[in-house]
Amino acid sequence: MEEQAKGTVTSLSSLFPAEEAQKASKRVQDTIADRQKQLDLLRDFAADNNNLINLVQRLPDQLHHDIMVPFGKAAFFPGRLIHTNEFLVLLGEGYYAERTSKQTTELLKRRGKDLESQVESVKAVIQDLKAEASFFDATASEAAEGLVEIREDYAEETSPEGPSTVGILKPELPISSEGDNAELAVENEEYARILSRIAELEKEEEEAENAELEKEEEEAEIDNKFNEELGKSGLDVSTGQHIRDQEINDSGVRGSSNLKERAASSRNRSIESFPEQLHVESSKSVTKDECLAGSLASDKSNVTENAPKQNRKEDTNVPMIAENKAFTGSIVERAGAFDIKPSEQTVGRSSKPVSRFKMQRK
Amino acid sequence: MASPAALRDLQRDLENKANDLSKLQKDISKNHQIRKKYTIQLGENELVLKELDLLNEDANVYKLIGPVLVKQDLAEARANVKKRIEYISDELKRLDITLQDLEEKQNSKKETILKLQQKIQSLQAGKGKA
Numbered sequence: 001m002e003e004q005a006k007g008t009v010t011s012l013s014s015l016f017p018a019e020e021a022q023k024a025s026k027r028v029q030d031t032i033a034d035r036q037k038q039l040d041l042l043r044d045f046a047a048d049n050n051n052l053i054n055l056v057q058r059l060p061d062q063l064h065h066d067i068m069v070p071f072g073k074a075a076f077f078p079g080r081l082i083h084t085n086e087f088l089v090l091l092g093e094g095y096y097a098e099r100t101s102k103q104t105t106e107l108l109k110r111r112g113k114d115l116e117s118q119v120e121s122v123k124a125v126i127q128d129l130k131a132e133a134s135f136f137d138a139t140a141s142e143a144a145e146g147l148v149e150i151r152e153d154y155a156e157e158t159s160p161e162g163p164s165t166v167g168i169l170k171p172e173l174p175i176s177s178e179g180d181n182a183e184l185a186v187e188n189e190e191y192a193r194i195l196s197r198i199a200e201l202e203k204e205e206e207e208a209e210n211a212e213l214e215k216e217e218e219e220a221e222i223d224n225k226f227n228e229e230l231g232k233s234g235l236d237v238s239t240g241q242h243i244r245d246q247e248i249n250d251s252g253v254r255g256s257s258n259l260k261e262r263a264a265s266s267r268n269r270s271i272e273s274f275p276e277q278l279h280v281e282s283s284k285s286v287t288k289d290e291c292l293a294g295s296l297a298s299d300k301s302n303v304t305e306n307a308p309k310q311n312r313k314e315d316t317n318v319p320m321i322a323e324n325k326a327f328t329g330s331i332v333e334r335a336g337a338f339d340i341k342p343s344e345q346t347v348g349r350s351s352k353p354v355s356r357f358k359m360q361r362k
Numbered sequence: 363m364a365s366p367a368a369l370r371d372l373q374r375d376l377e378n379k380a381n382d383l384s385k386l387q388k389d390i391s392k393n394h395q396i397r398k399k400y401t402i403q404l405g406e407n408e409l410v411l412k413e414l415d416l417l418n419e420d421a422n423v424y425k426l427i428g429p430v431l432v433k434q435d436l437a438e439a440r441a442n443v444k445k446r447i448e449y450i451s452d453e454l455k456r457l458d459i460t461l462q463d464l465e466e467k468q469n470s471k472k473e474t475i476l477k478l479q480q481k482i483q484s485l486q487a488g489k490g491k492a
Contacts, residue, residue, distance in 0.1 A: 091413045092406040093446070094426040095439060107413060114409070 005201075007152035013143040021143055025136035032129045039122045046120045053108045060085040060101045149210040150203065369485050377479045383471045390464050397457045404450045410441045 013220045059065070064083060069079035088096050099107065366371040372480070374471075414436065423439045 027365070040431040088424070088431075092410040093403075093443065095410050095414070095434075095443070096424040096426065096431060097417055098424075110413075111409075139478075 005103070007150050010149045010151070011151055012139075012147040016077060016139055018143040021140035025133050025140060028129055028133040028136060032126055032133065035122055035126045036037060037130065039126065041120045042115060043054050046112060046119065049112045049115060050109055053105055053112070056087065056101055056104050056108065150206060151210070152207060163349050212253070303350050363397070365397060366489075369482065369489070372478060372482050376475065376482065377408065379475050379478060383475060385457065386464060386468045386471060390461065390468065393457060393461050393464065397454065400450055400457065404447065404454065407443055407450065408449045409439065411447065414443060421482050423428050 059081075063079040063082070064084065067079055067081050068076040071077055085101050087099045087101065089104055089107060090096055099272045386419050413421070417436060419436060423438060424436050425434045425439065426432075
């Protein structure tokens, strides 16, 4: 009912066409292949280095070695290697140093360590690129499935809270005078209200998730605003709940003109206060979760933007990024579960409680 | 008629700008390659310096100059490598600045090309209507 006016539904494929996402993923895959080659080369170097270390360690075991000396490109002649504990080691840049076997081994081991650290950094880069590729793949498949993005302005989110409280309060008085039927009616009403509330919250959650999917286009600024609004709406919702609670209690007191009514209303209140409290708590926790998800989303967007740079610099950040990804990944999964037929489901979910609520109003 | 002539002019302009842009991009990629080379050299020189620092004072150090190994003083070698590192880092800084400059130029070129394209499109659309 309100949705059409408030929110906009855009299919993800219009924002990120499936082919584009696939192209992006392919490009990332190419980069991964390049890096893999680099990694293989580095590993070759490391293996060569280890072989050389072994050779250098073995050479001074004997006073001389009989070897074939290379002469030109294709010729060898037999020779003898003497001074087996004297090495002329290339340090790089044309500098050579005379070293013993032991010193050379130490030098080579230092080089090996350097190579290892290089291998590790390349590995980290590959891991990061793989995560990126999987993200592009996921986006491509989601766009192909026809996932939709539902957007809604949060400024309006607080205003429908007012009319809904009035709408719920109105039937309260006649119901309380009805006495015996009241219990059932209140229960139904409560149920409807909770359902509508849950639907709303779920919608918000979806939005947070979709915003996260859209993060590449969204700038950090927008994200921040979004988070702020999320936080605000969360606050508003919880205070709104408190106010509603109070109003209900007040109206209960006011409405009780005779004893019978008072008894009925107090019963109502006792019934009502329990789910209401539960309700408030649950709504609070959900909004908190949302804030978390939102902030995580923004975090993640920052992270992915900086990821290549960060990774190159610090490997320690990698697990943290992975953690974030794992968390948001679960959210995305949930979104997928909800949104097999997104447009139908959202409409159905929200229209159900609203229609029930309408029924009660009349 | 004026508009076909103007259109032709614009298209020629666009071509020139596109050529400039591709030249700029070539420069940038060349700069990147040079930068990469220097970074590798810097790493190598740092390694050499580390090894030279680890050597004993009485160790024999040689420098390969052309086909001959020339014996060098250890202190002299260290000073040379240090100087070389300084030179390379300066060069890297300089390259960074030129790279930034080139990229700015590239972006402005891209913008002008985009504007030109829009102009041509609008001209063509006007011609289509007329």
